[in-house]
Every structure is written in C-alpha cells, then in structure tokens.
Amino acid sequence: MKIVFLDEYSICGCDMSAIKSMGEYTGYHTTSPHQTLERCRGAEIIITNKVVLDSETLKALPDLRLICVAATGMNNVDLVAAAELGIEVRNAVGYSTYAVAETTISSALALLREVIYYDEYFKSGQYSKSDKIFNFDRPTAQLRGKRWGIVGMGNIGRQVAHLAEAFGCYVSYFSTSGVARNESYKSVSLNELLSESDIVSIHCPLNDRTRNLIGGDELKQMKKTAIIINVARGGIINETALAEALNNNLIRGAALDVFTSEPLRESPLYNLKDSYKLLASPHNAWSPVEAIDRLVECITNNIKEYLATR
Numbered sequence: 001m002k003i004v005f006l007d008e009y010s011i012c013g014c015d016m017s018a019i020k021s022m023g024e025y026t027g028y029h030t031t032s033p034h035q036t037l038e039r040c041r042g043a044e045i046i047i048t049n050k051v052v053l054d055s056e057t058l059k060a061l062p063d064l065r066l067i068c069v070a071a072t073g074m075n076n077v078d079l080v081a082a083a084e085l086g087i088e089v090r091n092a093v094g095y096s097t098y099a100v101a102e103t104t105i106s107s108a109l110a111l112l113r114e115v116i117y118y119d120e121y122f123k124s125g126q127y128s129k130s131d132k133i134f135n136f137d138r139p140t141a142q143l144r145g146k147r148w149g150i151v152g153m154g155n156i157g158r159q160v161a162h163l164a165e166a167f168g169c170y171v172s173y174f175s176t177s178g179v180a181r182n183e184s185y186k187s188v189s190l191n192e193l194l195s196e197s198d199i200v201s202i203h204c205p206l207n208d209r210t211r212n213l214i215g216g217d218e219l220k221q222m223k224k225t226a227i228i229i230n231v232a233r234g235g236i237i238n239e240t241a242l243a244e245a246l247n248n249n250l251i252r253g254a255a256l257d258v259f260t261s262e263p264l265r266e267s268p269l270y271n272l273k274d275s276y277k278l279l280a281s282p283h284n285a286w287s288p289v290e291a292i293d294r295l296v297e298c299i300t301n302n303i304k305e306y307l308a309t310r
Helices: 033-040 055-059 079-084 097-112 115-123 155-166 190-196 216-221 239-247 289-308
Strands: 002-005 024-027 045-048 066-069 088-090 147-151 170-174 199-202 227-230 253-256 278-280
Touching (some): 033 055, 088 289, 097 289, 155 170, 216 239
Parallel strands (some): 002 024, 147 199, 199 227
16 A cells, blocks of 8 residues: 655654555655656655645546545545545644634734833843833733633634633634534624733634635724734735734734735735734644644554445
8 A cells, every 4th residue: 555745844843654654655755746646646644744736636546545634624635526536535634723713822922012112122232332221112911800711612612712711711603604502601793802801812724714814894894903913824814904904903913824826925924114003923722842743743644544444
C-alpha cells in the first residue's frame, strides 16, 4: 500500500514512524501544484495539509481511496468530487482546539496591553534614556468586564468562550451556520455582536456564507475601542477594508493568523499608518509541539480505521 504525504514540512519534523510502518511511505517536504498529480500516482492514501486536491487531480488517481487532511479545515480538497469517486476524506478533529484558543486570548491581551510597543520601547534603549519610571505613550486596557463576541461557536469558539469568561468577560456569539444550538451563551445577530462587542474573534470555516463576512460596512459598526481577531481562515475578513479601518481609527486593532493568500504577498496590511494596531503571525496559531503530536496521532488513527474496514 502506497502512502504519500505531500507537505510533510507542516508537521515540523514530528515522528512519523507509526504511519511509515503501515505501508510504502513517501514524504515530500513541499509540493507545488505542477508536482501534485505525478507524486500522487499509484497512492492509495494521500496525506495533505494545504496542497490542493481538486476534481481534475482526483479523477486522474484511480488507486486513491483515502485522503487524510493534516488539519481541521478541508477546503483544499474537492469534497464533492471525492464523494462521487468513492474517495474517503478524513480530517484531524480537535487536535489544535486548545492551541488556537490560547492564541486567541493571548492576541487580545497583547493588543489591549500594547505588548509589542512597550517591548520595543524597552529593547530600543528608549527606556534606559528616560527620566521617568512609567510610560503612557499608548494607553492600555484590561480584559475583565469586556464584551467578547464570538463568530462561530464550534469547538474552538466554545473553548475561547470558556477562557474569556475566566478572565471576566461577557460572552455572546453569532452562528454562521444559522443552526440553533443549546449553548450557555447568548446568541445574537452579526450586527448586534459587532456593535456591542469590545473583542470579536472569528472561529468559523470559510465557505459561501462566510467569505467576506466582515467588510467595510461591518467594521464601521464596531466600537472605535474594539479589536477583531481572525484565527480561522483568510477571506472571512476583507483585508483591504480592515487596513482602511485601522488607518482611519475605526477600530483599535486587529490580530490575524490567516490571510486570503498564504504566504501573503503584497497587501495594504504591510503599510499601515500605525503598525502597532496589527498583530500578525504566519498561520501558526495551531502549531505548538503538543498539538502537532496530537495531529499525527489523529492521522495515524484515521489510517488505522480505514484499514480496519478495507
């Protein structure tokens, strides 16, 4: 049985011996679009984190029976085509819930406490030259008592809600699916959530309902003291509109771990008037070593379950 991992770099050198023992394994550090088909030929199992497997590619792989997505989101696989071709697709559920929730909370704290600015103020030598003990260049704020609005109350959103409550925040949420659930938190419309919240964090999938969900009109509804955090998928917040909102002081700040294109090439986000208003990271909210270990365990279990019914 041939097993191919198309972007093995995404697991940061984690031990793959359990998977390697189950078949003829080939791992590629990265795979470009023009290499995908040739590298997948003859494989019964393909593992991919972000390499795209579209309909045309899937139709050209008659031996393929299982796709293991080394992530939770599966928007890089044509799920309709896979189903029509009888190819099973399994993702890794829950491996990064705590990691992404922790990143969300730490992003809010970093923005509200102006951590980046004051760290640079110290390291640049400005503090050593000052005649004052304190510096109030950029006023800070605390989490306690803030209203936290969550877009997408799934596993990660629910964990963020739990942590936000522990910090003394009042939590509400907007369901992007429109499905009513029995949650412990108040369900509100998107307009209400944006206008009332001090912190808005996004934890929903990217689909036709959520693409450009937050644009210029939506950002104008937010408080000027509010911050917005996206650790879900790029494209949910319109990046051009966000840059304009930050430049025009419509909101206090934003934290982004995901972007419409990754890596992000040219973007107005690179040329903000006040760079401290944006906290950005290269799509690694999910990636503590503990989470990566759980990710590989999920992939291993998905392959074992497939083999048990083969």
